[in-house]
Amino acid sequence: MKLRIDKLYLTSAFFGLLIILFIMYPIMNSLISTDGRILLQTLKDREVVNAIWTSIFTATVTTLIVFVFGVPFAYFLARNEFRGKRIVESIIDIPIVIPHTVAGIILLTLFSRQCWLGRLLENTGIEVIGTRIGIVAAMLFVSMPLLINAAKDSFAAISPKLENVSRTLGATHLQTFMLITFSIGWRGILTGMILTWARSISEFGAVVILTYHPMIAPTLIFDRFNAFGLDYSKPVSAILIVISLIIFVILRVIAKRGVQDC
Amino acid sequence: MLEVRDLNIVFPGFALRDINLSINKGEFFALLGPTGSGKTVLLEAIAGLKAPARGKIFFDGRDVTALKPEQRNISIVYQDYALFPHLSVQQNIRYGLRFRKNGGSAQFEKFNLLIEMLGIAHLLKRYSGNLSGGEKQRVALARALIVEPDILLLDEPFSALDANTKETVQSEIKALRGALKTTTLMVTHNFSEVFSLAERVAIIKEGTVQQVGSTQDVFKTPRSKFVAEFVGMKNIFSLHQTNGKVMLGDLLELDLRELGGLYLSRQKNTGNGGGEYFIGLRPEDIVVGKQNLQTDYQIQGTVAAVSNNGVYSEVRVRAGRLDFTAYLTPNRYFELGLRENKPVRLGFDRKNINLIMEKATDA
Numbered sequence: 167m168k169l170r171i172d173k174l175y176l177t178s179a180f181f182g183l184l185i186i187l188f189i190m191y192p193i194m195n196s197l198i199s200t201d202g203r204i205l206l207q208t209l210k211d212r213e214v215v216n217a218i219w220t221s222i223f224t225a226t227v228t229t230l231i232v233f234v235f236g237v238p239f240a241y242f243l244a245r246n247e248f249r250g251k252r253i254v255e256s257i258i259d260i261p262i263v264i265p266h267t268v269a270g271i272i273l274l275t276l277f278s279r280q281c282w283l284g285r286l287l288e289n290t291g292i293e294v295i296g297t298r299i300g301i302v303a304a305m306l307f308v309s310m311p312l313l314i315n316a317a318k319d320s321f322a323a324i325s326p327k328l329e330n331v332s333r334t335l336g337a338t339h340l341q342t343f344m345l346i347t348f349s350i351g352w353r354g355i356l357t358g359m360i361l362t363w364a365r366s367i368s369e370f371g372a373v374v375i376l377t378y379h380p381m382i383a384p385t386l387i388f389d390r391f392n393a394f395g396l397d398y399s400k401p402v403s404a405i406l407i408v409i410s411l412i413i414f415v416i417l418r419v420i421a422k423r424g425v426q427d428c
Numbered sequence: 429m430l431e432v433r434d435l436n437i438v439f440p441g442f443a444l445r446d447i448n449l450s451i452n453k454g455e456f457f458a459l460l461g462p463t464g465s466g467k468t469v470l471l472e473a474i475a476g477l478k479a480p481a482r483g484k485i486f487f488d489g490r491d492v493t494a495l496k497p498e499q500r501n502i503s504i505v506y507q508d509y510a511l512f513p514h515l516s517v518q519q520n521i522r523y524g525l526r527f528r529k530n531g532g533s534a535q536f537e538k539f540n541l542l543i544e545m546l547g548i549a550h551l552l553k554r555y556s557g558n559l560s561g562g563e564k565q566r567v568a569l570a571r572a573l574i575v576e577p578d579i580l581l582l583d584e585p586f587s588a589l590d591a592n593t594k595e596t597v598q599s600e601i602k603a604l605r606g607a608l609k610t611t612t613l614m615v616t617h618n619f620s621e622v623f624s625l626a627e628r629v630a631i632i633k634e635g636t637v638q639q640v641g642s643t644q645d646v647f648k649t650p651r652s653k654f655v656a657e658f659v660g661m662k663n664i665f666s667l668h669q670t671n672g673k674v675m676l677g678d679l680l681e682l683d684l685r686e687l688g689g690l691y692l693s694r695q696k697n698t699g700n701g702g703g704e705y706f707i708g709l710r711p712e713d714i715v716v717g718k719q720n721l722q723t724d725y726q727i728q729g730t731v732a733a734v735s736n737n738g739v740y741s742e743v744r745v746r747a748g749r750l751d752f753t754a755y756l757t758p759n760r761y762f763e764l765g766l767r768e769n770k771p772v773r774l775g776f777d778r779k780n781i782n783l784i785m786e787k788a789t790d791a
Contacts, residue, residue, distance in 0.1 A: 329508040330477050333497035334504045335575055336527030345523075350514050 193407055201397065206403035211341040217386035218406060222249065222413075224298055224382065225366035227343055229359050232313045237355060240317035245326065256366045258311050269307050270375025277303070277376070300377035305366035313358035320354025321347060353421050358416045367410055429453050430474065430579055430611060435483030437466075437473055444469055444635040451579075451628075454609045458626035458643070458681050460616055460658065466635040474613065475502045479695035487578055498527070503572035507584035510741070511556035511562040518552040524575035542570040545607065546600055549561040551614050566600065573608060584613040586621055590720070598624055618710050620746035623647065631655045648710075656708040661782065662753040676707065679748040680727060682781070706784040713780035714754035716743055716772060718764060725777030727752075731766050745774050748763050 203264040208214050243255065250329070261269060277294040294300045324347055352375055370384035376395045378385060384404045392397035435447040436642055438698045444466045472478040474485055476497035484493045490731050503524075511520050522540070527534050543549045546566040558566060565585065572580055582730040585601075602625065605612060616622060623643055630640040631654075639646055639655045650656035656664050667682075668675055674682045715721050729747030736742075741761035745752045746758045752774055756764070766772060 282690030323725050325508070325510060327506045327508065327511060330472065330497070331476070331504060331506065331510045331571075332512075332523070333477065334475050334500070334502050334577075334581075337570070338496075338498055343528070346512060349510070 179215025197404050205401045216401055217381045217383045220380050221367050221383040222300040225363050228366045229363045230329035232310050232362050236314040240314045241277050241321050244318045244321035261308050266371030276282050281288050296377050300372050301373050304372035304376045305369050309365035309373050311364045312361040318356045320351040324350050356421045369410050429488040433484045436481045438481045441624045456626045458614045458622040458629040460622050460629050461632035465632045468583055471615050472603045475504050501578045505568045505575035506723040507587050509568040514555050517554050521570045546570055561589050565597050580610045580612045599622050649782050661708040662711045664706050667705045675746045677750045704786045708782040708784055711753045711755045715755045715775045721775035724778045726775040730772050731768050731772050
């Protein structure tokens with residue numbers, strides 16, 4: 167039997183292959199071309215370990231903060247129509263279109279002594295610029311839309327009738343949200359959390375302006391590249407890639423398993 | 429008893445206006461109306477899921493208008509069943525029990541009774557994604573009834589079911605109602621469902637109730653042209669008077685006696701500005717034959733069209749400028765050997781004529 171090949175699919179698949187190569191080849195090349203001796207040295211380097219830990223810690227804190235504030239807000243947006251809703255949704259998306267260095271500049275302005283908020287925080291003893299709080303603030307600003315939008319889409323896909331039935335069966339609004347809406351929509355929320363975490367851990371532009379020290383991994387890579395060149399920045403990159411990929415894959419597997427369970 | 433008093437709900441582009449309904453304890457009541465008439469909104473307002481702009485809702489004399497849905501003890505079954513996809517059938521059915529303080533053994537007995545009556549014991553471990561429409565419907569019913577609601581709300585419960593399953597589920601609902609005596613309010617656009625299940629019915633159109641009454645009454649004596657059409661009264665003709673006689677088209681003088689007297693006196697009092705009068709005849713009340721018929725009125729006509737759906741035949745007869753529709757049994761249809769464009773007689777009795785007055789503003 168002659169095999170029929172759809173030319174459109176064939177072309178599309180070829181383009182897909184190019185895209186996959188474009189993503190994977192630089193990553194694999196970077197991992198393979200890293201000098202093993204320098205990689206081992208880098209793993210023992212206290213500064214590298216601290217930077218990677220700071221990246222993971224701040225990205226995780228950022229994700230949790232967006233989860234606490236963003237998920238209820240996403241639920242509100244998914245379930246309510248009101249005048250100005252489009253404007254509110256557009257505001258949430260603004261950080262996506264602002265260049266991240268610009269985001270860093272506007273946050274620096276906000277938290278500096280030039281602004282009342284910066285002065286207020288300083289007077290209450292809270293330092294933002296040059297601290298982990300600054301890192302989290304920068305990460306929050308750039309990554310927040312991802313979780314909010316993912317959670318909103320996830321909630322919107324759940325029929326309000328399920329909630330109505332739950333309410334009439336005796337569950338309060340909060341119980342209904344926890345037992346029905348969140349329980350069904352958690353996969354979408356988890357996907358949003360993964361994206362938020364990934365966006366946060368890869369953030370550089372906004373963070374470097376607000377907080378150069380303590381360094382996160384991307385800042386350290388930039389610092390080493392400037393100071394010592396490509397050979398000494400590559401191992402840090404390789405370690406960050408591996409750690410990020412491991413966490414990313416674990417979370418994706420959890421999300422996927424959730425889909426199969428339901 | 430459920431009482432809805434002067435209920436008004438307003439949405440952009442739609443409003444329920446001055447709804448008044450009274451549903452007796454244990455009664456099966458139906459809300460019948462076309463799509464977009466506001467039936468589901470009314471149902472959700474009764475359940476506490478939509479807030480009224482004005483008006484009150486009472487359960488057994490108790491004002492529940494301000495109560496939250498979870499405080500009303502009402503269950504709702506939606507057209508698409510709204511089963512919780514992340515829970516098994518058993519978890520779905522038992523969902524409402526976790527919010528109840530009833531005794532465990534009573535709940536256990538109730539659970540067993542429902543799954544036995546609905547024949548869903550073999551489905552308990554399955555998830556909604558693996559159930560047929562009829563199975564989902566049964567699970568949704570069990571979930572709604574296990575909490576022993578004061579009122580069961582059914583939103584178009586049969587519209588997604590095939591004819592056979594629909595018939596079976598209707599029988600099951602009848603049996604459940606016989607056993608549980610739950611006050612039930614069903615929303616539908618299908619009069620045959622109302623006829624099969626409900627004791628009384630309210631017809632709703634564009635957010636207002638048009639007529640309330642026993643199913644038989646509304647079926648036989650619709651009070652408006654809309655209701656008449658909606659309950660399948662296919663022969664609705666405008667009346668006029670010529671020389672003091674009540675005329676149907678230009679071919680038949682109707683001796684309507686009481687009805688005719690009423691018609692003539694109203695025409696005299698209000699003139700044409702007061703509204704328009706119609707008569708309505710159910711298609712099954714029209715007799716079709718080839719010779720003289722034993723009916724109060726007879727008209728000679730021509731067969732305009734015939735269709736057969738396997739259960740009954742629908743015959744359209746043109747008489748003058750009027751088109752009559754009659755239903756015949758298949759046997760009668762074959763016995764008469766009706767053919768298009770062939771002459772035929774049709775007849776009807778005075779008792780089956782329904783006089784309808786349509787207000788001028790509605791006409």
